[in-house]
Amino acid sequence: MKNTRKCPKCGGTDIRMVEGFVGSYGVGNSIMVGRTTFSAVRKNTYICCDCCYTEEWLNKDDLERVRSSKKAHRI
Numbered sequence: 001m002k003n004t005r006k007c008p009k010c011g012g013t014d015i016r017m018v019e020g021f022v023g024s025y026g027v028g029n030s031i032m033v034g035r036t037t038f039s040a041v042r043k044n045t046y047i048c049c050d051c052c053y054t055e056e057w058l059n060k061d062d063l064e065r066v067r068s069s070k071k072a073h074r075i
Contacts, residue, residue, distance in 0.1 A: 001055050007053055041062040
C-alpha cells in the first residue's frame with residue numbers, strides 16, 4: 001500500500017497516511033526499543049478509506065535501531 005498506493009485487500013486507491021508520533025509517557029504510534037521515549041521508533045499507518053484495511057511501516061533509517069534493540073527478537 002505504501003509503495004503501490006493501492007490497497008492489497010480491495011484494490012482501492014483512496015489511501016491515507018497518518019504519521020507516527022511519540023508523546024509524553026510513551027503514548028503515540030511508536031515502538032519502544034529502549035527505556036525512554038527518546039529511543040522510540042515511529043510507525044506510520046497507511047489506511048485504505050474504501051475498506052478500512054491498515055498497514056504500519058517504519059522508516060528505513062530506524063530499522064537498525066530495531067535490529068540492535070534487546071527488546072526485538074528474531075523469530
